[in-house]
Amino acid sequence: CAILVGGVIGLANALLILGIGINPFIATVGSAFVVNGLSFVLTKNAAFIVQTSDFSILGSGRFHGIPYSGMLLLGLIFVAILILKRTVYGHMLYAVGGNSEASRLSGIPTKWISVVTYIGLGLCCGLAGFLSASQLSSAQSSVDQNFLFDVMTIVIVGGTSLGGGAGSIFQTTIGLLIVATITNGFVLLDVSPFYQDILKGIIILLALTFDSIFKRFRN
Structure with a gap:
């Protein structure tokens, strides 16, 4: 659920940036403050303790001394490098980041590239939040300020x-x-x-x- 929420927030960022034309840096930082503020209001900064071993194992569990979270990080790094360096999407993403207008004129679907990217980043942020809660066996708005x-x-x-x-x-x-x-x-x-x-x-x-x-x- 947390990962899906991250994806929805990523989509919202894409709409703010592409639909309204807000600066990407301002839009993403602003939405981060909005989401953080909403979490404070809705939860009143209460700590939600989760004592289920299945939940905490991903954040604090180990395989032969190697943390599962570290293995997941290395896996995501490897996949991200492959996507950016070895796929058409990755090359298009660099082009859009370098010059969006020139990329659009050359036939690259800049809006779709941006939307997919923001959603993907939102999913990764949701996963990071899930791992943080799993590692601490709890969730609280004031964590990781x-x-x-x-x-x-x-x-x-x-x-x-x-x-x-x-x-x-x-x-x-x-x-x-x-x-x-x-x-x-x-x-x-x-x-x-x-x-x-x-x-x-x-x-x-x-x-x-x-x-x-x-x-x-x-x-």
Whole structure:
């Protein structure tokens, strides 16, 4: 059910962006705040405890010491790389991200590519929420409040251009490892979360600055 809800939210984002013409970044971030606010209102930030072993095994279970969630992540990374690098859809997606109007004029169904992409991303977000609840054996609105900021940091550090058309799953995975290492290091050193946010903000600014400089050199 959570995964389907994620897909519906992804479809709603597609309608906001393609139907109304809202900037994609503003639309997706805005909808994230709306959904988060609705979850607070509807649940009153109550914690829902789930003590079913079948539910928690995916998030906290292991196979010969390897977490199921980690195996699922590696599987999704592999599938995503194949889709983006080896399929017509993947090549079209890069083209649409680089220049939507030029792609449309060349015959690429830009709207359908975008709709499928937003729905797919919504499904992945729903799966991430399900795994988080499974790992904690509970669900609560206030969990992972900095999740959006962390995702932005990972994507930007991974070299994905905010202008679209550049980036890869492999680079994003490297960004994930870098941010996870920094975050875990701060936790071990007992550094205040506020200082963590400051450093992540500085990392984002530096990554965007280098991206802008490299673009100028390429042009």
